Amino acid sequence: MDLSQKKLFLLDLDGTLYLEETLLPGAAEFLEYVRSRGGCYRFLTNNSSRGVDAGLEKMHRLGVPAVPEEFLTAVEATIHYLRTxxxxxxxxxxxxxxxxxxxxxxxxxxxxxxxxxxxxxxxxxxxxxxxxxxxxxxxxxxxxxxxxxxxxxxxxxxxxxxxxxxxxxxxxxxxxxxxxxxxxIGKPDPTMIRLAWAQTGYGPAETLMVGDRLYTDIACGVHAGVDTALVLTGEATAADAAVSDTPPTAVYENMAQLLAALRQADHEKGETA
Known part of the structure; x- marks a missing residue:
C-alpha cells in the first residue's frame, strides 16, 4: 500500500480517534496533517445513540476542528436504507x-x-x-x-x-x-463509503479506511474494495488481525504511528518525484 496516494481518509471514532472524553495519541495531529497535504476525511461511525450535532460538539470539546459535512453515521446509512x-x-x-x-x-x-x-x-x-x-x-x-x-x-x-x-x-x-x-445496515455494509465518494469525488484507489474493529470497520473497507488500516487502541488486537477473514492492509499501534507512516511515505515520494 502506498500511503502517499491516499487523499480520502475514512475514520472510525470510538476506539480510533478517542475513548470517551480522551483524544487518542496522534489523532488531532493526523487530521491536521491530512488537511495540510490537501486531503480530506470523513468520520464514519456506527454509534447511533447520538446525532451529528452531538458528534460535532464532542469533537470541538476535544479541541478538534470539524464541520457537519465530515460526519457519516449509521443513522444516515439507515435512513438511506429505509428510503431505498x-x-x-x-x-x-x-x-x-x-x-x-x-x-x-x-x-x-x-x-x-x-x-x-x-x-x-x-x-x-x-x-x-x-x-x-x-x-x-x-x-x-x-x-x-x-x-x-x-x-x-x-x-x-x-x-x-x-x-x-x-x-x-x-x-x-x-x-x-x-x-x-x-x-x-451500518458498517460493514459499504454504504457509508459510497456516500463519502459521492460527496468528495474520490474513488477506491485514493481511499483509506481506518478503524479499531475488524468485523465492522475493516470489513467495511474490504467490502468496498479499499485499503484498510487497523489501529490497536480499541477492540481488535494484532493477533485477531492475523486470523481474521477480513484482514487489514496494515496494522498500527495508534493514529500517531499511522501519521508517522504517512509522513514517511510523502517524504519518500517527494525524494523520488
Whole structure:
C-alpha cells in the first residue's frame, strides 16, 4: 500500500480517534496533517445513540476542528436504507435513544411508541437508554412477525474502563429470545463509503479506511474494495488481525504511528518525484 496516494481518509471514532472524553495519541495531529497535504476525511461511525450535532460538539470539546459535512453515521446509512429498500408505508418501533428516534422521525418515517398492531418492523440502534420494557415490546413485535432491522452489528462500545454492550449485543439478546436474526445496515455494509465518494469525488484507489474493529470497520473497507488500516487502541488486537477473514492492509499501534507512516511515505515520494 502506498500511503502517499491516499487523499480520502475514512475514520472510525470510538476506539480510533478517542475513548470517551480522551483524544487518542496522534489523532488531532493526523487530521491536521491530512488537511495540510490537501486531503480530506470523513468520520464514519456506527454509534447511533447520538446525532451529528452531538458528534460535532464532542469533537470541538476535544479541541478538534470539524464541520457537519465530515460526519457519516449509521443513522444516515439507515435512513438511506429505509428510503431505498423499504416500503414508504412501513411503520417502525424503535429501540433507541431519543436522538435516534428524532432523526428517524425527522427523515419522514412513521414511528410508534408502543407495540401497536400496525408496526411492520422493529428498528434497533445503540440504545444507551435501554429498558426492559423496550426489550419486551420488541420481543412482542418480533414474535408476531415484524421485520427485524438494526443500525450496526457492533457487540461492544469501547470505554476507558473496558467495554459496554452495543447494538449487536442488544440484538443478540432479542435473537436468543425470539429466534430472529436482524438485517444490519451500518458498517460493514459499504454504504457509508459510497456516500463519502459521492460527496468528495474520490474513488477506491485514493481511499483509506481506518478503524479499531475488524468485523465492522475493516470489513467495511474490504467490502468496498479499499485499503484498510487497523489501529490497536480499541477492540481488535494484532493477533485477531492475523486470523481474521477480513484482514487489514496494515496494522498500527495508534493514529500517531499511522501519521508517522504517512509522513514517511510523502517524504519518500517527494525524494523520488
Amino acid at each position: 429498500v423499504r416500503s414508504p408505508n412501513d411503520i417502525y418501533y424503535a429501540v433507541g435513544t431519543a436522538s435516534f428516534c428524532r432523526q428517524i422521525a425527522q427523515a419522514g418515517f412513521s414511528l410508534r411508541d408502543t407495540p401497536t398492531e400496525d408496526v411492520t418492523a422493529v428498528l434497533v440502534g445503540y440504545d444507551t437508554t435501554l429498558t426492559y420494557e423496550k426489550v419486551q415490546d420488541a420481543c412482542r413485535l418480533l414474535c408476531r412477525g415484524a421485520d427485524f432491522l438494526a443500525t450496526n452489528p457492533d457487540l461492544a462500545c469501547p470505554t476507558l474502563f473496558g467495554f459496554v454492550p452495543d447494538c449487536g449485543s442488544i440484538c443478540a439478546m432479542l435473537e436468543n429470545a425470539c429466534g430472529r436474526k436482524p438485517v444490519f
